[in-house]
Amino acid sequence: MIRVALAGNPNVGKSVIFNNLTGSRQHVGNWPGKTVEKKEGYASCDGEEFYVVDLPGTYSLTAYSVEELIARDFIVKEKPDVVVIVVDASNIERNLYLVLQVLELGVRAVVALNKIDLARSMGVEINVEELKKLLGIPVVPTVAPRKQGMKELCEKILEVARRGKEAPLPRYGRELEEAVGELEKILSSLELKTYNIRWLAIKLIEGDKAVEKELEKIGGSGKVIEKAKRIRRRLERKYGDPEIYVINERYRIIQDIVSKAVKSARRMTVSDLLDQAFLD
Known part of the structure; x- marks a missing residue:
């Protein structure tokens, strides 16, 4: 059975995608020894069964909070076959930080580019093919409340799981x-x-x-x-501070990705991204 972890920032539509994939075949409990809710369930695609875990919503994998530690430990120690990183397309600069941190773990991954309709309504146009090329992993546009892109997402999960090739690791300065x-x-x-x-x-x-x-x-x-x-x-x-230095390196890569793959009425600078990161 293919084991899938859903990761993403809070409020990106991750739980809606989880519900779309698993339907009534899900269970809600707590993570062992924690008061944090654990949602797990089963999905199927082309005759293959998936075990799906909805990881706690986190902005990073820095392990400053119990949610970050749970998400990180599950990916590192349980080694799911595929990590689906759910990204809010209307706030893509911010969401790409978690994408880079997941890719640093050397996993097989797929990006679910959710809220693509909201992004377009805000004047944000994302070149999905360019984003896919820059990240080195599949990117599937989705609109979770309408179940748009769910079939394509399932197919990509299956493809990545079968291929067995990890995502390329991000390279810095x-x-x-x-x-x-x-x-x-x-x-x-x-x-x-x-x-x-x-x-x-x-x-x-x-x-x-x-x-x-x-x-x-x-x-x-x-x-x-x-x-x-x-x-x-x-x-x-x-x-x-070396930690801030590494954060800056990640945001330098993010800014480069956004400059090549995203057209927006207003583009955020590295300073904007850092301000947003530390204010949340």
Whole structure:
């Protein structure tokens, strides 16, 4: 059975897509040990059965909240066959941040470009083929309340699951890539069956405490944690907070994607995106 995780920001129509896919074949409970609601169900496409989990709505996978930690842990540890990232087409700049973070995990993914009708009514025109090319994964326009695009979404989920090829990993600026490479060399010598090495390197540069805590359980991890601290100090001297530096790198990529794939009455700058991120 194909296992599918639905990820996305709050209020992007993710739950409507979940309901469209599963109908009455769903169950609502809580995540183990949490008070956060867990929705899971079953769908079918071309004779194939899907097990679908609706992950908590999150703006990022930084693990500052219980919802972010649940979503991240499920993708990292449960390793669903496909992650469907539901994106609000009318606020695509903001939503692409989570898309990049999911792709950093080295997963097979599909973007459900939801609220495409609302985006058009606001004067936002998205070149779906260009967006697909820039992200390196399938992009399916949807209007969830009208069930538009659901058949195409199911078909893409099936195609990606069968193909078995992970999405291309986002690549950032030279200096960040060099730092990631330094950590990857050490991480590759450790027993890390659960984790994507590149993702771990990025999280260590950001100073992710949850990731550091998980690594401390693995023999020989002390050297990579110490190396990460030295890299963070080096980047801090030049750029300030290393986490903000990595965030800026992601938004630089987002701005490039938007400039090539989106036509809008008003285009957001990196500063606008950062302001929006920190105010929420």
